[in-house]
Amino acid sequence: MMVEVTAYFGFVGWGSSDDGRERSITTAISPTYAKQILELQEAGATEEDLHPIVAEAITESYFTEWGTRAAGLRADFTHVHSIEFRF
Numbered sequence: 001m002m003v004e005v006t007a008y009f010g011f012v013g014w015g016s017s018d019d020g021r022e023r024s025i026t027t028a029i030s031p032t033y034a035k036q037i038l039e040l041q042e043a044g045a046t047e048e049d050l051h052p053i054v055a056e057a058i059t060e061s062y063f064t065e066w067g068t069r070a071a072g073l074r075a076d077f078t079h080v081h082s083i084e085f086r087f
Helices: 031-042 047-063
Strands: 002-012 021-028 074-086
Touching: 002 047, 021 047, 031 047, 047 074
Parallel strands: none
Antiparallel strands: 002 021, 002 074
8 A cells, every 4th residue: 555645743752864855755555554544445544544553564664674674763743734645
């Protein structure tokens, strides 16, 4: 699953010099997160309900490159302009 998000991203982590700002990000997410997102959508979750899980998925794939860098980083987002999911 691919996710495309335009939102304000802020960061928590050791040694991060990347200040929060608005970003447009398109990235593949793991099947584990895709499954969770689909299950939540089927259960009636709103887009806002999905924000925390989407933020975790983007942190894993985009910001920490599948755990190969920026250990301990957590990205959160607010002021979401759009979220789109594609297969």
